[in-house]
Amino acid sequence: MKLTVYTREGAEAGREVELDDAVFGLEPNDHAIWLDVRAIQANKRQGTHKTKERSEVSKSRRKLYRQKGTGNARAGDAKSPLRKGGGTIFGPKPHEYRLRVNQKTKQLARRSALKYKLDGDALRVVEALELDVPKTREVVGMLTGNGVEGKALVLTAGRDDVFYRSARNLKGVRVLPADQASTLDLLNAKTIVLQEGAVEALTEALRPAQKATVAADTTDAPEGDDNA
Template sequence: MEVEILQDDGAASGRSVTLDPTIFEIEPNDHVIWLDVRRIQAHKRQGTAKTKQRSEIRGSTRKLYRQKGTGNARVGDAKSPIRRGGGRAHGPQPRNYRQNLNKKTKRLARRSALSYKVQDEAIHVVEDFELDTPSTKAVSNMLDSLDLADSKVLIVTGGNQPTLYRSARNLPKVNVQEAGSLNTIDILDAEAIVLQEGALEEITRVLSVAQPA
């Protein structure tokens, strides 16, 4: 698939690029996308929720009153989970929620997400550019020129561009990511994706089917 390369002011550069069909034009695999999204979301969980069980509650383990003859229900010590101030039964304990997938599956999930964006005509390729100084207005003007001012936009860079990150952080609908750290949720969450030429080359290198597992 041929995509026109634009300048950062929205003007045509007179050049085009062919998107790798093994990355951008595959049949999306929804199940693999779900697996990868679940993995990413699980990695964000701290796993620090903790409640005290009856063995951790301060208090006596003496039985409050005898088992029979009082007319009351049977009861154990004051730390019983059924009593106010007692321990929590089956409460959350610290745990690791991390999950893992093999590299081939994670790459397939990203390829599937990118293929969905190509189907929606949501991918735009621009020439490599850098900002000398942080400027939110410069990023906003660029998105205006690309007719993306009101969209949730993912800008993908070929390398680390801290000036561009700082320029876009005050724009609530703009997310800037390096091509090497791009994940499935970033792709799916965006209404439009702006790829720098260098980012497209990096994505093609990383997600190429010819890459070893």
């Protein structure tokens, strides 16, 4: 499979990039995407939520009124969860939400997300924009010239601080090295813009490992003695 490379003005650059079928040509796996996205969102949670229980509420421990003879229901102190300002019954406590997903599943999820974007014509390859100093105008011109609107994810071949600083003030635009984009990053973007060199970096990061094949032992066994 090949994709046309476009210039920063949106015209065809006259060349194409080859997409590895092992990365861009697979059948998307929705379950792998769900596992990875769930883990990403869970790992972002701080888990610091806390409510005060009965023993932690700052109120008097005095019994509100005598046990019998008032005509009211029996009552203890003001810390009772049944009263306003009392403790919370089985309230949330700080704990960790972190989930783990193995590397192969993460790679499969990212490949599946890219396949959905490719099938939805939301993947565009643009020649690299090299800047000496941050210039937001250049990034805006590149995105506008290529018809990119809304949320956009620009993937670079490697870390490009100048390009990042040029685009950080643009609403809805994110810039990431190709090998660091997560499944959630890929799915959240309306359009994924790949710099020309980022295709190779993304392919190297997501190409499935080849299974090692054990060579058969072809050495001849020593012949036995034919003498009867």
